[in-house]
Amino acid sequence: MKKQQFFLLLFILLAIVSGIFAFDFYLQNRWINCFLFSSISLVCIFLAQTSALSYIQKTEKMLLAIQKKDFSLFPETDENSLVENAVKLYYQSKEEHLSHSSYKLLYEEILNQLEIGLMILSKKNNEWEVFYVNPVFLEILEIPKYNYWNLYENKTQNFYNIIEQTQYENSQEFFDISINENTKQSFSLRTKKVQNVKNRFCIISLESVQKIIEQKEKLAWNNLMKVISHELLNTLTPVNSLIQNLEYIANQDVIEKEDQQDMQESLMIINNKSKQLLNFVDDYRQVAELPKPVFKTISLTHIVESALNFLKPEFEKNNITIINSLENQTIFADQKMIERCLINLYLNAIYAVADNSEKIIKTEIKTLNKRILLSVEDNGIGIPNEIKDKIFLPFFTTRISGSGIGLTLSKSIIEAHKGYLNYKPMEKGSRFEIWFLN
Numbered sequence: 001m002k003k004q005q006f007f008l009l010l011f012i013l014l015a016i017v018s019g020i021f022a023f024d025f026y027l028q029n030r031w032i033n034c035f036l037f038s039s040i041s042l043v044c045i046f047l048a049q050t051s052a053l054s055y056i057q058k059t060e061k062m063l064l065a066i067q068k069k070d071f072s073l074f075p076e077t078d079e080n081s082l083v084e085n086a087v088k089l090y091y092q093s094k095e096e097h098l099s100h101s102s103y104k105l106l107y108e109e110i111l112n113q114l115e116i117g118l119m120i121l122s123k124k125n126n127e128w129e130v131f132y133v134n135p136v137f138l139e140i141l142e143i144p145k146y147n148y149w150n151l152y153e154n155k156t157q158n159f160y161n162i163i164e165q166t167q168y169e170n171s172q173e174f175f176d177i178s179i180n181e182n183t184k185q186s187f188s189l190r191t192k193k194v195q196n197v198k199n200r201f202c203i204i205s206l207e208s209v210q211k212i213i214e215q216k217e218k219l220a221w222n223n224l225m226k227v228i229s230h231e232l233l234n235t236l237t238p239v240n241s242l243i244q245n246l247e248y249i250a251n252q253d254v255i256e257k258e259d260q261q262d263m264q265e266s267l268m269i270i271n272n273k274s275k276q277l278l279n280f281v282d283d284y285r286q287v288a289e290l291p292k293p294v295f296k297t298i299s300l301t302h303i304v305e306s307a308l309n310f311l312k313p314e315f316e317k318n319n320i321t322i323i324n325s326l327e328n329q330t331i332f333a334d335q336k337m338i339e340r341c342l343i344n345l346y347l348n349a350i351y352a353v354a355d356n357s358e359k360i361i362k363t364e365i366k367t368l369n370k371r372i373l374l375s376v377e378d379n380g381i382g383i384p385n386e387i388k389d390k391i392f393l394p395f396f397t398t399r400i401s402g403s404g405i406g407l408t409l410s411k412s413i414i415e416a417h418k419g420y421l422n423y424k425p426m427e428k429g430s431r432f433e434i435w436f437l438n
Contacts, residue, residue, distance in 0.1 A: 008051045015044035108132070117141070117206035121149055121168070122199060128168070131201065140187075140206055166191045168202040235277045242266040293334035293416050300329045300338075300374060300436075304363055307342040314350055320359040327365045329372050331436050333417050341413045341421075344406040345376045345432050352380025352430060372438050377431040383423065391423060 018041035025034035111118055117137030121128045128149035138145055143155045153160045162175055171191045192203040246266055249259045304326060308315075315322055331338075346361065353359040362377040383391060392411050407421075414421040414434055424431040 008048055008055070011044045011048035011051065015041045015048060018044060117204075119204040119206075121202040121204070123168075123201075124199075128202070137204075137206055140208065162189065163191065163202075163204065169193050232277075235273050235280070239270050239273050242270055291337075293337055293413075295332050295334060297330055297332055298335045298338075300331050300365055300372065301326045303335055303339050304342065304365065304374070307339050307346060308363070310339075310343060311346050311350070314347075315361075318350060318354065318359060320350065320353060320361055323360060323362040325362070325364045325366070327367065329365055329367070331372060331417075333436070337413045338417070341410040341434070342374075342376070344410045348406060348432075349376060349378040349380065349430075352378050352382070354380075356380060367438060370438050372436040374434040374436070375431055377426065377429060379429040382425065382428065382430050385425075388423060388425065392421075 018037045022034050022037035022041055025031075025037060111132065111134050114134060114136060117140045118132070118134045119130065119137050120132040122131035123129075130145075130147055130149055133145060141156050141159060143152065146152060158175075162173075168191065170193055171189075173189055174186060175189060176186050186208070188207045190205045192205075194201040194203060246263055249255060249263055252259070255263075304324070308322060308324075314320075349361045353361065356379060358379070360379045362375075364373070364375045364377070366373055392407050411421045417436065419434060419436045421432065421434050424433055
């Protein structure tokens, strides 16, 4: 038994025993003894009460310290087992609090480094409060930081109304707003609802559309420069070496027959490399100077059948099974350009299934979400994940004899028709989807 508990019980026992003796002496009319033991009993009662109050006060103080997370005046050790347990609980809570504080600082620093605007709203007592907002968000809208969401209504009313219209649910949209009476700017806005048992949050992300476009253009330009630089170096490096060799032979007083043969071979290689470079430039011109489409109403089914008939000898030569599921749909497009796009996709599919024992190419036309979907699917080798983001890049190819402009040209053709072409990986094979406006 601990010391404080021992003294508390001792004082209570002494108070009881002294009270019994005092009562006995009172019955015997022995007043001095009665007064003496009565005093002892009262003193013991007082000491027991003081000890109990001290014990309760310490416990309350520790519990209040844990509740308020006040770590400054908490005792290091104590002999009482309850206090010791409270001390352990307290320092455990302190450690968890410090750990949470560290994580909070880390997460806030990460969010502050984001290049998109981010605001997190928290709903309390039916009122939205600003749980977190990063500097980019405030910079984009040119507004100060407030703790309550409704204060932003006067600062940026258009944006506030847009968020209100989402009802703080999941949404994604683009909108134009004028900030501080300046020219209108376009933004990409996303809202995400997050809810647990006690709290409801709304995460708002905001990004400038112009910035998104500039980043993508810069990335595309850098990738294109890498491809062009690679192609030029592969062509010009051996040419330069051959020219130096020719220059050396030409400076000799007498040109041997063997040297003449070397010169002739070098000139042939230079001529071939020059033609390759001209073809490369011509391929680039085809992508960069895509002719304007001649639009007219045409049958999409007819275009697919025409492209399949054009490549029929290749399909038969490679024993490829063609499966079609074609709805009768018409589009407003340039027939030759769409057919050229399809031929590129079919040629890629033929190459992809070349090593298969069973070779299948499927074509499907259907209406989905008020749009016309044309898909070309094969059961070939598929496209590795590490290069799937580069397949539409000009001159990017994994084939030895490939030009690398087929998919780029096809994508440009579809975009010229207000549609879009995308790649969808399959469990086995590849699927390219062309979406047209209905």
